[in-house]
Amino acid sequence: MVLLKLKGLLQKQNKNIMASSFIPATVIENYQWTERLFSLKLKAELQPFVAGQFVRLQVIIDGKAFAKSYSLVNAPSEPDAEIYFNIVPEGKVSTALGALAAGDKLEISQPAVGFFTLNEIPDAKHLWMLATGTGLGPYLSILKEHTVWQRFEKIILVHAVPLAKELTYSELIQRFRDDYPDQFQFISIVSREKHAGSLRGRIPHLIETKQLEEQAGLEINRDNSHIMLCGNSGMLNDSKKILKEQRDMDRHLRHKAGHVSAEQYF
Numbered sequence: 001m002v003l004l005k006l007k008g009l010l011q012k013q014n015k016n017i018m019a020s021s022f023i024p025a026t027v028i029e030n031y032q033w034t035e036r037l038f039s040l041k042l043k044a045e046l047q048p049f050v051a052g053q054f055v056r057l058q059v060i061i062d063g064k065a066f067a068k069s070y071s072l073v074n075a076p077s078e079p080d081a082e083i084y085f086n087i088v089p090e091g092k093v094s095t096a097l098g099a100l101a102a103g104d105k106l107e108i109s110q111p112a113v114g115f116f117t118l119n120e121i122p123d124a125k126h127l128w129m130l131a132t133g134t135g136l137g138p139y140l141s142i143l144k145e146h147t148v149w150q151r152f153e154k155i156i157l158v159h160a161v162p163l164a165k166e167l168t169y170s171e172l173i174q175r176f177r178d179d180y181p182d183q184f185q186f187i188s189i190v191s192r193e194k195h196a197g198s199l200r201g202r203i204p205h206l207i208e209t210k211q212l213e214e215q216a217g218l219e220i221n222r223d224n225s226h227i228m229l230c231g232n233s234g235m236l237n238d239s240k241k242i243l244k245e246q247r248d249m250d251r252h253l254r255h256k257a258g259h260v261s262a263e264q265y266f
């Protein structure tokens, strides 16, 4: 039954993707953070969307069109589309996106779609936003909007990366800290090197050993928290398993309120 409902939701999302069509976009800037990490700003006639949703970017490679999904980092109130992406090894579309420069043309699907949005999330005291790598993107869009600050007492953004230089968007994150000092916390995790001020390890392990909660000074339990997960399937699956087994926290479904929402990138 649950599987059937989940299938229905996925079919609805796929239908929405199919219903969206491609429109032209022009590169304003392709800001390079590291060898593989970029923020692409695009001028396009964006339709209204909800923070947390994603678009598809289409590029022509050897005469053929290829499209992949990307979350919007810009808030719905901001006019230009912004995409935070990494070039993945042997990745066709991401490599093509990495080569784009100001003035280049591509296509963007409209409207943006997806259910990784606050209006799909039940009320809770604390909102935990856990990201690996470029999974940070949709949270930035959500945090730029007023709603999140009105709905949750505490908001904890967690960004896990392999190397410290991949802790991007620090100015924007500092702005959230400055604007909401008692409400917002940022926790960084660097897995492949020691980095002062960052935790070390994988998100699921840091949940299991309660190190994330110690760092935040807040407990994660089914009565006080909603957990958002965005990024790779390993982090998503292992975190969901630990949250279920250790904390009895369930996946949130439209027809059955739970405590964990997820957006899987790959």
Ligand SMILES: Cc1cc2nc3c(=O)[nH]c(=O)nc-3n(C[C@H](O)[C@H](O)[C@H](O)COP(=O)(O)OP(=O)(O)OC[C@H]3O[C@@H](n4cnc5c(N)ncnc54)[C@H](O)[C@@H]3O)c2cc1C
Pocket: 054, 068, 069, 070, 071, 072, 083, 084, 085, 086, 088, 089, 090, 091, 092, 093, 094, 095, 133, 134, 135, 137, 263, 264, 265, 266
């Ligand atoms: C709803 C949704 C939203 C997404 N939003 C973003 C986003 O905002 N930013 C972003 O960078 N990606 C995002 N992705 C992933 C993105 O769609 C592409 O899969 C990615 O850019 C690689 O495309 P590609 O054609 O270059 O390589 P592919 O041929 O698709 O993949 C090559 C290999 O890279 C792995 N891979 C795919 N994506 C990533 C990644 N992000 N990091 C590391 N390895 C990866 C794949 O598992 C595969 O093994 C999103 C995916 C979904 C489903």
